[in-house]
Amino acid sequence: MSHGNDAHIRPRPPKRLLVVDDAALVRAYYRQALEQPGGYTVDEAFNGIEALEKALSGPYDLILVDVNMPKMDGLTFVRTLRTTEEIACLPVMMTSTLNRDKDIAAARALGVNLYLVKPISADDLRLFAAIMTGATEP
Amino acid sequence: MPLVKAPSGAAAPGGTPAKTTPSRDGVLADLNADSPNIRRVAARACRAFPDAIALIAGRLEVEEDTRVVEVLVLNLVAIGGPAAAAALAPLLRSDRAGCRFAAAEALADMGPDALPFFDTLIRDPDPQVRIMAAEIARGRAGGAAVQTLEHLLATEEDINVCCAFIDVLAEIGTVETAAALVAVLARIPDNPFLRFSVETALSRLPTD
Secondary structure (H helix, E strand, O other): OOOOHHHHOOOOOOOEEEEEOOOHHHHHHHHHHHOOOOOOEEEEEOOHHHHHHHHHOOOOOEEEEOOOOOOOOHHHHHHHHHOOHHHOOOOEEEEEOOOOHHHHHHHHHHOOOEEEEOOOOHHHHHHHHHHHHOOOOO | OOOOOOOOOOEOOOOOEOOOOOOHHHHHHHHOOOOHHHHHHHHHHHHHOOOHHHHHHHHHOOOOOHHHHHHHHHHHHHHOHHHHHHHHHHHHHOOOHHHHHHHHHHHHHOHHHHHHHHHHHOOOOOHHHHHHHHHHHOOOOOOHHHHHHHHHHOOOOOHHHHHHHHHHHHHHOOOOHHHHHHHHHHHOOOOHHHHHHHHHHHHHOOOO
16 A cells, blocks of 8 residues: 555544524524534524434534523523533633623633633634634634 | 412312412522522412512522523513513613523513613613613614614714614614615725625615
8 A cells, every 4th residue: 555644634523512592693604604614513593492403313512502592591401401411511602792700700600611702703704603613723 | 398288179160170379488488599490480380470570580690590580581581561571671781691691581572561672772881781781672673673773873983882873773774774784894894794794784784
């Protein structure tokens, strides 16, 4: 065989993210920021219930979740996620307009790994997604 | 759930047991029970009492279980009227996210009874309340709520509130909404999320 070492290097599959937000414009903005060539595969959910269903059918490398959503809010989603064995360890980045210390503390207490206050720049989204997934920043 | 038992032997014609009416004291006790399932059943039973709105509003101030909140809020929507809307409006300031959104959705479902509260809440000093109030306008395509959002967008300083208004306007706006969107982008040209929101909303508005 005359294959060089390069022949054994397989490209890693793109990291897979789940964006959970009831605002269609936010989901579209995150998708555009994160789903670029060489970037991430992005799935979307409208609320916590839909997000739980998708998380269970994953796998995902990171979940980005809003707080204020219909049917199941982001905090309830994280509480449920952390007590559901199959998906309990998924990293969660919470993004919200809520910026009070008590909002952030409540999220952290539930197991949110990173809390970002909106609006979030595309550069910051990519940077923090890369840090949390161990990906090379696109 | 403690119910007032029907007198022994009481039965409707055809052998069906007589329908029992829960006592007010029993429902009140169950509303404060540890079990969310018991509280949820009591939440449904609240509607039978003349002071249902006060009972429901009181429980909503402290209830943490999303499913119980949902039943309480649905009861207020079913009761309807200005008093029910007035009980829902303060919940947009709740510390509980599920409660905030449930109240906003309920007010959105209440029709004209909610409009006076929408007009006040959408001008609230707290940007978080203005963001939640925008949800009340969702589903009111082409109505006065659209004009209110367009008008307020002209002077709104908070980027997140602007984007919340734009997200709703993208759904319910009219041809005339485009001018308001172009104007806010001219006023705040340097925020990438606002720019993206305006450009996406413009592509979704009706064109004729």
